Amino acid sequence: xxxxxxxxxxxxxxxxxxxxxxxxxxxxxxxxxxxxxxxxxxxxxxxxxxxxxxxxxxxxxxxxxxxxxxxxxxxxxxxxxxxxxxxxxxxxxxxxxxxxxxxxxxxxxxxxxxxxxxxxxxxxxxxxxxxxxxxxxxxxxxxxxxxxxxxxxxxxxxxxxxxxxxxxxxxxxxxxxxxxxxxxxxxxxxxxxxxxxxxxxxxxxxxxxxxxxxxxxxxxxxxxxxxxxxxxxxxxxxxxxxxxxxxxxxxxxxxxxxxxxxxxxxxxxxxxxxxxxxxxxxxxxxxxxxxxxxxxxxxxxxxxxxxxxxxxxxxx
Amino acid sequence: xxxxxxxxxxxxxxxxxxxxxxxxxxxxxxxxxxxxxxxxxxxxxxxxxxxxxxxxxxxxxxxxxxxxxxxxxxxxxxxxxxxxxxxxxxxxxxxxxxxxxxxxxxxxxxxxxxxxxxxxxxxxxxxxxxxxxxxxxxxxxxxxxxxxxxxxxxxxxxxxxxxxxxxxxxxxxxxxxxxxxxxxxxxxxxxxxxxxxxxxxxxxxxxxxxxxxxxxxxxxxxxxxxxxxxxxxxxxxxxxxxxxxxxx
Numbered sequence: 001x002x003x004x005x006x007x008x009x010x011x012x013x014x015x016x017x018x019x020x021x022x023x024x025x026x027x028x029x030x031x032x033x034x035x036x037x038x039x040x041x042x043x044x045x046x047x048x049x050x051x052x053x054x055x056x057x058x059x060x061x062x063x064x065x066x067x068x069x070x071x072x073x074x075x076x077x078x079x080x081x082x083x084x085x086x087x088x089x090x091x092x093x094x095x096x097x098x099x100x101x102x103x104x105x106x107x108x109x110x111x112x113x114x115x116x117x118x119x120x121x122x123x124x125x126x127x128x129x130x131x132x133x134x135x136x137x138x139x140x141x142x143x144x145x146x147x148x149x150x151x152x153x154x155x156x157x158x159x160x161x162x163x164x165x166x167x168x169x170x171x172x173x174x175x176x177x178x179x180x181x182x183x184x185x186x187x188x189x190x191x192x193x194x195x196x197x198x199x200x201x202x203x204x205x206x207x208x209x210x211x212x213x214x215x216x217x218x219x220x221x222x223x224x225x226x227x228x229x230x231x232x233x234x235x236x237x238x239x240x241x242x243x244x245x246x247x248x249x250x251x252x253x254x255x256x257x258x259x260x261x262x263x264x265x266x267x268x269x270x271x272x273x274x275x276x277x278x279x280x281x282x283x284x285x286x287x288x289x290x291x292x293x294x295x296x297x298x299x300x301x302x303x304x305x306x307x308x309x310x311x312x313x314x315x316x
Numbered sequence: 317x318x319x320x321x322x323x324x325x326x327x328x329x330x331x332x333x334x335x336x337x338x339x340x341x342x343x344x345x346x347x348x349x350x351x352x353x354x355x356x357x358x359x360x361x362x363x364x365x366x367x368x369x370x371x372x373x374x375x376x377x378x379x380x381x382x383x384x385x386x387x388x389x390x391x392x393x394x395x396x397x398x399x400x401x402x403x404x405x406x407x408x409x410x411x412x413x414x415x416x417x418x419x420x421x422x423x424x425x426x427x428x429x430x431x432x433x434x435x436x437x438x439x440x441x442x443x444x445x446x447x448x449x450x451x452x453x454x455x456x457x458x459x460x461x462x463x464x465x466x467x468x469x470x471x472x473x474x475x476x477x478x479x480x481x482x483x484x485x486x487x488x489x490x491x492x493x494x495x496x497x498x499x500x501x502x503x504x505x506x507x508x509x510x511x512x513x514x515x516x517x518x519x520x521x522x523x524x525x526x527x528x529x530x531x532x533x534x535x536x537x538x539x540x541x542x543x544x545x546x547x548x549x550x551x552x553x554x555x556x557x558x559x560x561x562x563x564x
Contacts, residue, residue: 009474014474069443069446069453069455070446070447070452070453073443073447093474094455094456094471094472094473094474095473095474097431097439097455097456098443098453098454098455098456098471098489099443100439100440100443101408101412101439101440101441101442101443101444101445101446101447102443102444102446102447102453103443103447104408104409104440104443104444104447104527105409105412105443105444105445105447105448106447109527110407110409110527110528111408111409111438111440111444111527111528112528113437113438113439113440114437114438114439126531130437131435131436131437131533132327132333132342132434132435132436132437133329133434133437134536135333135535135536136333136335136342136533136534136535136536137533137534137535137536138436138530138531138532138533139530139531139532139533140528140529140530140531141528141529141531142527142528142529143526143527143528143529144527144528147528150439178450178451178452178453178482179452179453179454179469179480179481179482179486180480180481180482181478181479181480182478182479182480182481183478183479184473184476184477184478184479185476185477185478186473186474186475186476187475187476190475191475192474192475192476193474193475194474195474198563198564222564230497234496234497234498240458240492240493241472241475241476241477243492246329246353246434247353247354247357247491247492248492254563255557255561255563255564265329265330266329269329269434275561275563276557276561276563278553278557279542289542289544290539290542291539292542293539293540293542293543293561294542294543294544294545294553294556294557294561295542295543295544295545296544296545296547296550296553297544297547298547299547302547303547303550306550307550307553307554310550310551310553310554311554311564314551314554314558314564315564
């Protein structure tokens with residue numbers, strides 16, 4: 001069977017969770033086995049609803065509401081061993097990435113991260129992954145009885161939700177952590193960048209932090225996350241949490257709009273997983289145009305408000 | 317405080333990535349190798365902690381003799397000694413097992429890894445190492461304060477950050493924020509001279525097996541040329557995003 005870590009945040013499923021469940025369900029279908037999702041802690045929606053994305057069953061582990069890598073990995077590896085899991089599917093969110101290595105070692109499982117496709121073979125398990133900061137595509141195989149697969153979020157999609165309900169089973173388990181989570185700060189009303197389907201990002205071409213209102217207006221129209229280049233976060237115009245690129249956050253949105261960003265290779269390393277890239281820059285020689293699908297050579301202060309208006313007109 | 321910094325020897329960010337003719341491996345010809353950028357933040361943090369609390373900073377990597385230049389660079393930046401686990405790694409669990417064998421019983425208070433290496437982008441070693449050593453683990457670590465036997469840490473979570481406390485010894489997967497970019501150290505002449513005589517131990521492997529195998533590598537399909545759109549006709553961009561790219 002295929003086990004899926006169904007991550008929640010504040011009692012709600014993350015969008016990446018539906019994607020992971022769908023992936024696990026497709027793996028199970030290809031092997032003629034069953035997809036079982038694991039929910040940990042408080043969960044407001046009925047866990048049975050994960051059936052809509054292909055889970056046959058959901059095991060709901062009670063006893064912890066805060067993520068801790070050892071605690072979660074211990075509970076999941078015990079369940080994987082009991083159920084005889086051949087794959088454990090985890091989405092590559094912040095918590096998913098924290099969990100994966102610990103889980104792999106505890107479950108004595110090979111681990112393939114950065115997965116960007118369904119397995120091409122199950123014997124041995126072989127799957128495509130991204131490497132060299134999106135400059136390479138690797139086919140990787142695993143020789144262990146169970147393999148942990150860590151998905152790049154936003155890559156394979158959730159598929160259409162069906163009407164099926166999964167069977168549900170509640171369990172009380174002991175969570176044995178080795179660290180103590182404290183206060184968490186999450187920007188309210190903002191879309192977390194790794195799961196944003198659209199991202200609007202700006203760089204030094206915006207000339208100062210006071211000009212970010214234009215970027216936020218465009219993002220609001222598109223229901224997009226906002227991001228920035230490294231120089232902008234280094235000089236303190238925007239918080240580090242918005243820095244996308246190598247050493248910052250890696251994103252894989254459907255649409256990435258970059259304004260006044262030259263496109264240094266370190267920036268491209270974090271954004272080249274984007275499906276469609278639009279670059280707006282007044283320098284026609286900006287290297288980012290080579291990596292873009294659509295380009296506008298123009299002044300951000302002129303183009304941005306008009307683009308916001310044009311998109312607003314279209315989306316209405 | 318006895319600190320170990322685990323270092324990856326990786327192609328420079330700006331390197332052109334090519335694979336050997338059959339796609340079996342990275343072609344290292346003409347590639348400049350550097351300390352993994354995520355590890356540089358950890359190395360600088362380790363040196364700052366040593367300056368504040370006393371102790372030592374050891375750097376370790378797993379590789380053949382070709383990685384020694386990278387270890388010497390870490391020594392030139394300020395590490396006290398270096399260890400090379402002698403072999404060519406092919407898998408994250410194998411790396412974690414060999415590192416764990418080296419660390420077991422060596423008395424390190426803090427083990428700093430980068431959250432991922434920029435070559436294979438696995439991100440698996442730090443967590444697997446913590447599990448094998450049965451030590452607390454904080455990934456995507458962007459803040460670390462040590463006081464006595466305990467540590468207060470900050471980790472990045474989706475859309476924000478979270479405080480974590482843990483006791484030493486512990487393992488972190490670090491990234492920018494652990495120190496700022498402006499605090500990163502570069503080797504000076506004196507550092508480069510003294511690095512030549514600092515100890516660099518070569519240690520035999522324990523023979524840990526690889527759990528996964530890279531079957532083949534390929535480069536992504538080249539991107540089609542950019543479609544430039546007249547800035548006076550933004551409706552055309554909106555139309556193409558809707559009709560061609562189907563993203564709005």
